[in-house]
Amino acid sequence: MKRHTISVLVNNHPGVLQRVAGLFGRRGFNIDSITVGQSEEPGYSRMIIATSGDDKLLEQVHKQLYKLIDVVRIDELTAYPLVERELALVKVSAVSEAKAIILGIVDPFRAAVIDVGKRHLIVQGVGEQEKIDALIELLRPYGIMEITRTGLTAMSRGETAETATPDAALTR
Structure with missing residues (x-):
């Protein structure tokens, strides 16, 4: 199992964190770590999520996250030096x-x-x-x-x- 660190840019609205965490739970994906804070762009927050799994799991995470209306952008940080x-x-x-x-x-x-x-x-x-x-x-x-x-x-x-x-x- 490989550890993945992803950055998720989301609209800064009430309930977004709960929806993202709920998505992981419903799909059986484990969150090893999650941090959320304001981003460089007003009105947006950045979530840094660490999870473990194979590349297929990561692909599913991306697809499921993009189904959430408040998700603006997803970056796989572990694909780059970080x-x-x-x-x-x-x-x-x-x-x-x-x-x-x-x-x-x-x-x-x-x-x-x-x-x-x-x-x-x-x-x-x-x-x-x-x-x-x-x-x-x-x-x-x-x-x-x-x-x-x-x-x-x-x-x-x-x-x-x-x-x-x-x-x-x-x-x-």
Whole structure:
């Protein structure tokens, strides 16, 4: 199974996220990660969806998404070199003697301690999913109290799918 990251430009209307997620659920497609935010164009939002499957599954995802009226454009980001990032906030139990050790773990990951309490630290990590997973695993022995992750966001490097070749992106 191959992991696919797709960018979906949609009209910024209420219920669009629910319709897209519902489509995946009804068709038995799994969403590994989904992030949504405003796009560079007013009135539109961009969804970055990570899913796993073969090329046939991806083709079905594209066809089903285009049936939704609010879907404007779909780009398969994994067809191009891309940048992927995720943000995680991790609250770690930390008594005074453990704080120095945790700071030593955080530093090589270029993560940051963004809050310090008497018995905890909140660590912010940004990077590829594997990097975030590794950071969390190294912090786990100290007692993770809470984790929140944004999910994957991505963008193609260099030329975008839209400018690389005229038939590279499926558009309406």
